[in-house]
Amino acid sequence: MEVFLKPFVKFWCSLRLTVVCLMAALVLVFVGTLAQVDQGLYDAQKKYFRSYLLIPEAVGGAGWAQIRMGDTDWGLKPWETGQGNWTEIEGTQFSMLQFEALNGAERATISVSKLAKGAGGLRENINRWRGQLGLERVERLSGTESITVDGNAGTYVELTGTKDGKPAKTVGVIHELRYRQPYETWFYKLTGDAAVVDAEKQRFREFVLSA
Numbered sequence: 757m758e759v760f761l762k763p764f765v766k767f768w769c770s771l772r773l774t775v776v777c778l779m780a781a782l783v784l785v786f787v788g789t790l791a792q793v794d795q796g797l798y799d800a801q802k803k804y805f806r807s808y809l810l811i812p813e814a815v816g817g818a819g820w821a822q823i824r825m826g827d828t829d830w831g832l833k834p835w836e837t838g839q840g841n842w843t844e845i846e847g848t849q850f851s852m853l854q855f856e857a858l859n860g861a862e863r864a865t866i867s868v869s870k871l872a873k874g875a876g877g878l879r880e881n882i883n884r885w886r887g888q889l890g891l892e893r894v895e896r897l898s899g900t901e902s903i904t905v906d907g908n909a910g911t912y913v914e915l916t917g918t919k920d921g922k923p924a925k926t927v928g929v930i931h932e933l934r935y936r937q938p939y940e941t942w943f944y945k946l947t948g949d950a951a952v953v954d955a956e957k958q959r960f961r962e963f964v965l966s967a
Contacts (some may be wrong), residue, residue: 882897885947889918924948
C-alpha cells in the first residue's frame with residue numbers, strides 16, 4: 757500500500773507547491789499593478805492637490821489659490837505670454853508654487869511658501885538665506901525695507917553673495933498672515949545668478965504686491 761500511495765503523495769505535494777507559487781506570483785503582479793496605478797494617480801492629481809491646499813488662502817484675500825484657477829485679476833502674471841518669462845517648475849517639499857527665469861545659461865528661481873506661526877523669526881530666516889549665499893550670520897538686521905502685501909505688514913530684503921563660485925543674489929519678502937489661527941509666515945523668494953535676479957527683481961516685487 758505504501759508503495760502504491762507514495763507517487764500520489766509526491767504528486768499532491770508538488771501540486772500544492774505549484775499552487776502556492778502561482779498564488780504568490782499573482783499577488784506580486786497585483787501589488788505591482790496597484791503601485792503603478794497609485795503612482796499614476798499621484799502624478800495626475802499632484803497639482804490639483806496643491807491647488808486644493810491653497811484654496812483656504814483665498815478666503816483672506818491672499819488669492820494664491822487662484823493662480824491655477826485663472827479667475828482673478830492679477831496685476832502681474834509673469835508666467836503668461838507677454839507679461840514675463842517665468843516657467844512653472846516642480847517645487848520643493850516646502851514651496852507651494854515655484855517658477856524659474858532663464859537668461860542663457862544663467863538661472864533664478866521664484867518660490868512661494870508658508871510655515872506655521874513665526875517659523876523661527878525674521879532674523880533667523882534672513883540668516884538662513886544669508887548662509888545660502890555664503891554670508892555670515894548677523895545679530896542685527898540692516899538694509900531691509902518695510903513692505904505691505906495685501907494689507908499684511910512684511911519685510912523686503914536684498915542679499916548679495918556667491919554660490920558655486922559665481923555671483924548670486926536673493927531678493928525676498930517675508931510677512932505674517934494673522935487672520936488664520938494659528939497664524940502663518942509667508943515667504944516670497946527670488947534667488948539665483950546675480951544677473952538674472954537683477955533683471956527680474958522689479959517684476960518679482962510687482963508680482964508680490966499684486967497678490
